[in-house]
Amino acid sequence: MRRLLFVVPALVFVAIAGFLAIGLTRDPSTLPSALLDRPAPDFALPPLPGRDDAGFARADLGGGPMLVNFFASWCVPCRIEHPIINRLAEAGVTVHGINYKDKPEDALAWLAELGDPFARVGRDQDGRVGIDWGVYGVPETYVIDADGTIVHKHVGPLQPRDLERTILPLLESLKR
Amino acid sequence: MIAELGHFALVMALGLAIAQGSLPFLGAARHDLALMRLGSTAAVGQLACVTLALAALTNAYVTSDFSLLNVYENSHSAKPLLYKISGVWGNHEGSLVLWVWILALFGAAVALFGRNLPLPFKARTLAVQGLIGTGFLLFMLFTSNPFERLVPAPLDGTGLNPILQDPGLAFHPPMLYLGYVGLSVTFSFAMAALIEGRVDASWARWVRPWTLVAWVALTLGIALGSWWAYYELGWGGWWFWDPVENASFMPWLAATALLHSAIVVEKRDTLKSWTILLAILAFSLSLLGTFLVRSGVLTSVHAFAVDPSRGVFILALLVIAIGGSLAMFALRAPAMQPGGHFAPVSREGGLLLNNLLLATATATVLLGTLYPLALEVVGGAKISVGPPFFNATFVPLMLPLLLAVPIGATLAWKRGNLMGAFRRLRLAVAAALATMALYLVLVSPQSLGAALGFGLAVWLIGGSVTDLAARVGLLELAPGRTWQRLKGLPASAFAVTIAHAGLGVLIVGITASSTLQEERLLAMRPGETTTIGRYEVRFAGVDERQGPNYSALRATFETTSGGLPVATLHSEKRFFPVEGQPTTEAGIHTNLWRDLYFVLGDRTPDGAWAVRLYINPFVIWIWGGVGIMALGGLVSLLDRRLRVGAPTTAAARRGGRPDLPDPVGA
Numbered sequence: 001m002r003r004l005l006f007v008v009p010a011l012v013f014v015a016i017a018g019f020l021a022i023g024l025t026r027d028p029s030t031l032p033s034a035l036l037d038r039p040a041p042d043f044a045l046p047p048l049p050g051r052d053d054a055g056f057a058r059a060d061l062g063g064g065p066m067l068v069n070f071f072a073s074w075c076v077p078c079r080i081e082h083p084i085i086n087r088l089a090e091a092g093v094t095v096h097g098i099n100y101k102d103k104p105e106d107a108l109a110w111l112a113e114l115g116d117p118f119a120r121v122g123r124d125q126d127g128r129v130g131i132d133w134g135v136y137g138v139p140e141t142y143v144i145d146a147d148g149t150i151v152h153k154h155v156g157p158l159q160p161r162d163l164e165r166t167i168l169p170l171l172e173s174l175k176r
Numbered sequence: 177m178i179a180e181l182g183h184f185a186l187v188m189a190l191g192l193a194i195a196q197g198s199l200p201f202l203g204a205a206r207h208d209l210a211l212m213r214l215g216s217t218a219a220v221g222q223l224a225c226v227t228l229a230l231a232a233l234t235n236a237y238v239t240s241d242f243s244l245l246n247v248y249e250n251s252h253s254a255k256p257l258l259y260k261i262s263g264v265w266g267n268h269e270g271s272l273v274l275w276v277w278i279l280a281l282f283g284a285a286v287a288l289f290g291r292n293l294p295l296p297f298k299a300r301t302l303a304v305q306g307l308i309g310t311g312f313l314l315f316m317l318f319t320s321n322p323f324e325r326l327v328p329a330p331l332d333g334t335g336l337n338p339i340l341q342d343p344g345l346a347f348h349p350p351m352l353y354l355g356y357v358g359l360s361v362t363f364s365f366a367m368a369a370l371i372e373g374r375v376d377a378s379w380a381r382w383v384r385p386w387t388l389v390a391w392v393a394l395t396l397g398i399a400l401g402s403w404w405a406y407y408e409l410g411w412g413g414w415w416f417w418d419p420v421e422n423a424s425f426m427p428w429l430a431a432t433a434l435l436h437s438a439i440v441v442e443k444r445d446t447l448k449s450w451t452i453l454l455a456i457l458a459f460s461l462s463l464l465g466t467f468l469v470r471s472g473v474l475t476s477v478h479a480f481a482v483d484p485s486r487g488v489f490i491l492a493l494l495v496i497a498i499g500g501s502l503a504m505f506a507l508r509a510p511a512m513q514p515g516g517h518f519a520p521v522s523r524e525g526g527l528l529l530n531n532l533l534l535a536t537a538t539a540t541v542l543l544g545t546l547y548p549l550a551l552e553v554v555g556g557a558k559i560s561v562g563p564p565f566f567n568a569t570f571v572p573l574m575l576p577l578l579l580a581v582p583i584g585a586t587l588a589w590k591r592g593n594l595m596g597a598f599r600r601l602r603l604a605v606a607a608a609l610a611t612m613a614l615y616l617v618l619v620s621p622q623s624l625g626a627a628l629g630f631g632l633a634v635w636l637i638g639g640s641v642t643d644l645a646a647r648v649g650l651l652e653l654a655p656g657r658t659w660q661r662l663k664g665l666p667a668s669a670f671a672v673t674i675a676h677a678g679l680g681v682l683i684v685g686i687t688a689s690s691t692l693q694e695e696r697l698l699a700m701r702p703g704e705t706t707t708i709g710r711y712e713v714r715f716a717g718v719d720e721r722q723g724p725n726y727s728a729l730r731a732t733f734e735t736t737s738g739g740l741p742v743a744t745l746h747s748e749k750r751f752f753p754v755e756g757q758p759t760t761e762a763g764i765h766t767n768l769w770r771d772l773y774f775v776l777g778d779r780t781p782d783g784a785w786a787v788r789l790y791i792n793p794f795v796i797w798i799w800g801g802v803g804i805m806a807l808g809g810l811v812s813l814l815d816r817r818l819r820v821g822a823p824t825t826a827a828a829r830r831g832g833r834p835d836l837p838d839p840v841g842a
């Protein structure tokens with residue numbers, strides 16, 4: 001019986017190694033194929049109080065290529081990628097924001113400090129919409145085409161090279 | 177040419193590591209002195225080779241040799257020299273060279289300073305060390321060659337992520353690696369002990385200095401990283417429970433537990449297999465941390481570029497090293513003699529409680545870090561585990577631990593007296609309760625959490641000091657006697673006081689900065705004045721400035737208090753054209769009681785600037801406290817009994833040689 005106790009650490013490790021091995025086969029920065037090239041899931045989110053939009057809903061998608069960015073004021077990588085989102089918006093790209101599991105006042109303060117690039121912002125306080133979209137962890141950025149279909153997903157902070165290599169060429173091709 | 181020499185040196189190092197990882201095992205099994213001694217020679221040779229490789233790579237960075245792919249991708253000729261050098265380890269390949277170099281450094285140190293180790297034991301320790309080196313050198317040479325050439329050589333490099341161009345982060349990785357890799361030595365000691373089937377007081381003494389060195393380095397490395405996050409990310413926070421932070425925190429928790437449990441092995445000859453397990457786990461968690469950072473299974477701010485083939489290689493390394501050592505543990509540890517009886521109220525009882533809580537805390541952090549991944553794998557909902565999870569699980573585990581620290585340190589070995597301990601600590605108890613009461617009455621009756629935090633801090637600092645005072649009989653004996661006793665105390669007694677008091681200082685910083693932070697967010701026009709706390713802040717305006725490899729918008733804030741000048745702070749937004757990336761530099765003014773922390777935001781369309789002003793009370797106490805803890809570790813290294821080495825038993829004095837037992841399996 002006592003001997004069995006000594007095997008426990010090894011067994012726990014085998015389980016962890018198994019998870020890591022399966023985890024390796026998945027690239028976390030791409031969307032699981034189930035949602036890719038499907039219409040974005042239905043949702044209707046309330047606005048951040050004090051921001052001059054009426055929230056953000058499924059009906060706002062489409063009509064042209066756009067980005068949907070999940071962000072939160074408590075998320076450090078969001079802070080790092082935010083200047084890039086600002087630059088995208090300045091360049092004329094439509095970016096909508098979904099504020100994920102956040103306090104509205106924190107989110108507003110955050111946008112006031114770092115700049116507010118978003119056309120519309122929806123407040124996903126309990127993270128339900130995030131689950132429908134398959135959010136793994138903020139920040140995440142989705143590229144939506146003119147029909148409201150999800151064509152690309154980026155997990156983690158957008159870096160300048162992601163813009164140049166992926167996002168901007170993709171948006172360009174969607175315009176045509 | 178120099179780069180090819182560096183590459184060749186790595187291949188040589190691999191050859192030596194393979195020799196070091198195999199022949200001494202054979203020598204120890206056959207009692208062949210020459211083969212056993214070969215381990216030391218190979219370890220020193222390996223250090224020489226890896227030093228050559230590291231020097232070659234550093235040379236390429238300093239001279240901006242962009243014919244090397246690695247230099248091209250991570251450096252730029254216009255970068256300041258310090259960041260050219262720190263760029264060596266600011267990327268995956270280069271940081272591996274540093275990792276392996278520190279591993280070789282520790283191997284050579286064991287070879288040179290481990291003179292008091294019995295030869296077969298030393299040979300086996302070095303052999304395990306050689307196996308680890310073999311694994312990492314293979315990994316480097318097959319998937320991550322730092323010396324890969326680029327033809328034709330580009331004119332200039334692509335630069336280093338500007339957020340990494342910072343003095344704090346220049347020294348963070350070497351410190352952290354010193355800690356991670358230092359734990360490889362304790363791991364090798366544990367494996368050698370498992371092979372020989374023997375763990376005793378001398379083993380605990382041999383392991384202690386290496387654990388201490390690793391622990392001190394890891395402590396300082398984590399502190400540097402958190403300090404960097406504090407001033408560089410411009411958020412006023414200093415710990416984010418980010419997967420990469422957790423990756424360094426888990427080995428620290430395990431190493432802290434190991435430091436404490438090894439004392440029990442040394443003094444009471446019990447808790448042996450548990451201590452061996454901790455030594456294995458501490459290094460395994462370091463390896464796991466490396467895997468999490470490099471493989472891309474988890475996304476994080478700090479993570480290096482993702483490459484699946486590397487992930488598979490590291491996972492294989494992980495399975496061999498961790499799986500192998502735990503399997504060995506399962507096979508050999510049950511045969512070790514269990515220790516004598518164990519009274520719950522005793523020093524060893526206290527240390528056991530410490531170990532249980534620290535191990536649970538480690539498991540909690542591990543769970544929080546891997547949970548999102550595990551859930552995704554089994555096909556459940558996708559979630560992110562953030563600070564709320566850790567605050568809800570980690571903090572409640574720390575409360576009883578912190579409460580128990582002064583009591584445990586006061587209890588006697590074998591049979592302690594709880595009432596006696598409290599009597600000894602009565603001043604500290606009184607001071608802690610008074611602090612809580614005063615805080616609730618004078619400052620804020622609602623904030624029970626803050627009062628509890630400050631009470632705990634006073635309890636820790638007061639408890640450590642009163643225990644030391646009681647030991648030397650302060651105020652009870654004549655001053656001369658007290659001085660005599662003070663001189664007679666071992667360095668480790670002071671180390672305990674210092675380290676535990678440092679923990680108290682850290683708790684002051686954590687409590688104050690997380691409960692009493694003041695924050696104002698507003699739009700200010702140049703010339704406007706606002707107030708925060710008892711300070712008046714005038715926003716003088718924004719001007720432009722050129723740095724060595726960036727251009728910056730610099731805001732100037734003139735701060736006064738009651739009309740008297742306090743400080744002028746500069747907050748910047750920097751833009752790095754080579755990398756095409758901006759960074760924020762907070763303006764910070766620090767004194768013992770608070771940090772003024774001002775961040776410049778964006779310009780609003782009507783000409784005002786968004787600014788964020790913070791007062792972070794006592795925040796310097798966080799790093800001060802961690803520094804004091806590390807100092808405690810260094811003082812403990814001075815302890816005489818670590819230099820005397822193995823205690824001589826009566827048998828040894830009679831001429832027997834108990835340190836050279838028949839190796840099991842020989």
